[in-house]
């Protein structure tokens with residue numbers, strides 16, 4: 001039923017290929033550094049060329065140096081700087097504030113996206129100290145705006161025949177990187193990210209295609225610039241960017257991951273995250289009249305940006321397809337008259353303010369219970385690496401079954417469960433030797449203790465509780481020398497055991513349970529959380545796992 005609905009709504013890029021071919025896919029040689037700057041035709045003068053964009057963002061920075069910092073993130077294929085701005089109070093300091101990212105112009109011809117980012121910059125700069133919502137966003141968030149990820153393509157798009165049917169526009173989409181062995185130029189940089197790249201028929205391996213994915217993931221300098229920036233925002237083991245919008249045209253849509261599959265909640269998404277994506281997308285759409293849906297409901301893509309942002313970094317990442325609604329022709333879709341810039345960018349104001357406000361923790365959109373559990377200083381569902389360190393002090397003695405992040409395999413002894421077969425969220429948890437067959441004795445903990453320790457967690461003056469889900473299973477010859485422990489490590493390295501489950505004669509059966517620990521005595525301190533599992537005394541079967549480690553928001 002659902003797939004029928006999706007099929008009927010799905011559009012394709014196919015018709016657009018013809019328009020591209022007609023406009024000349026083969027590039028003249030020559031880099032941007034030597035060519036004269038391309039400009040919009042006079043009838044579209046309100047759009048910003050690359051040159052005008054640079055002048056504009058530098059002017060805003062000069063007028064607001066206390067809250068706006070403009071910098072280059074790196075260079076495009078042709079050597080243009082890829083400009084970005086950080087907007088926050090104390091803008092030169094990397095404060096511990098939730099970060100929100102926006103970008104535009106993955107696709108060259110989608111010029112309204114750049115206008116949306118310039119509008120956003122202007123609203124933030126002008127609203128500081130005058131608009132309450134903007135002022136608190138600038139005070140309590142760090143906003144990053146990338147203005148034109150594909151400046152070469154955007155500029156090239158303006159260099160067609162001025163006497164052509166649509167003036168100088170070429171309807172160019174890709175970047176301007178030559179493709180070896182082909183006269184066709186360009187990679188679709190929204191198919192060049194390395195999350196499930198080329199997996200699912202959502203991109204093309206044909207160098208002439210407008211959805212050419214490149215010879216390998218991150219083959220395009222522009223996607224590498226984005227990758228390196230986002231990777232660089234993992235600070236002290238935690239990704240600082242919590243939410244992201246990439247502006248495209250067109251269709252008036254708010255799309256959330258995944259694009260690579262029609263499945264709503266595949267194994268690489270948790271059901272909590274899916275619910276938050278839906279609620280957050282609807283919250284945005286209700287404020288600008290767009291339609292919220294899963295990205296693949298438009299059509300399947302693979303290697304696109306938002307799949308990578310969520311799949312690799314767990315950032316709540318959205319594609320906004322801006323004005324106009326679907327027109328069905330490349331000119332109608334991507335070249336609205338410049339009179340539309342002001343009304344269509346302003347139309348998104350309240351949705352963007354909402355996004356930046358709730359974007360510190362998208363689960364907030366599910367209500368106050370989620371805000372408590374999911375929006376504290378630490379929230380690890382173990383679905384991606386959040387830099388737990390095994391054997392941090394070099395003191396571990398276990399010879400097998402050391403802690404690892406993995407997909408567990410159910411084991412049992414006489415039908416009594418020992419390692420449980422699934423996580424409490426998503427696919428992964430921290431477990432004692434996950435990569436095993438279903439033989440109960442294979443790869444359990446032997447020979448002593450295995451430890452694992454979290455990144456540093458700065459606790460507020462009134463911290464919420466630590467909670468986690470855990471199981472512990474031992475064989476019948478078990479004793480109290482077998483154990484699962486959790487501890488808090490103070491800044492000086494002192495460890496305090498805050499949770500212990502011990503073995504017992506007759507054996508312990510594994511079952512998921514929840515632990516809750518008061519952290520008041522560590523108020524205001526920067527701590528780490530640790531777990532130890534021990535097969536003590538005579539060798540015995542010992543298995544343990546934990547998932548969903550959280551420090552709550554009180």
Ligand code: LU0
Pocket residue numbers: 107110190248249250255259295296298299301304319321
């Ligand atoms: O990259 C694209 O094909 C996007 C849509 C996906 C994000 C689902 N559409 S666009 O190219 O027309 N902006």
Ligand code: CA
Pocket residue numbers: 088089090091095097138139140141142
């Ligand atoms: Ca700040």
Ligand code: CA
Pocket residue numbers: 094095096097099142240
């Ligand atoms: Ca920061």
Ligand code: ZN
Pocket residue numbers: 106107110190248249
């Ligand atoms: Zn696009």
Ligand code: CA
Pocket residue numbers: 381382383423424425426427428429547548
């Ligand atoms: Ca999990």
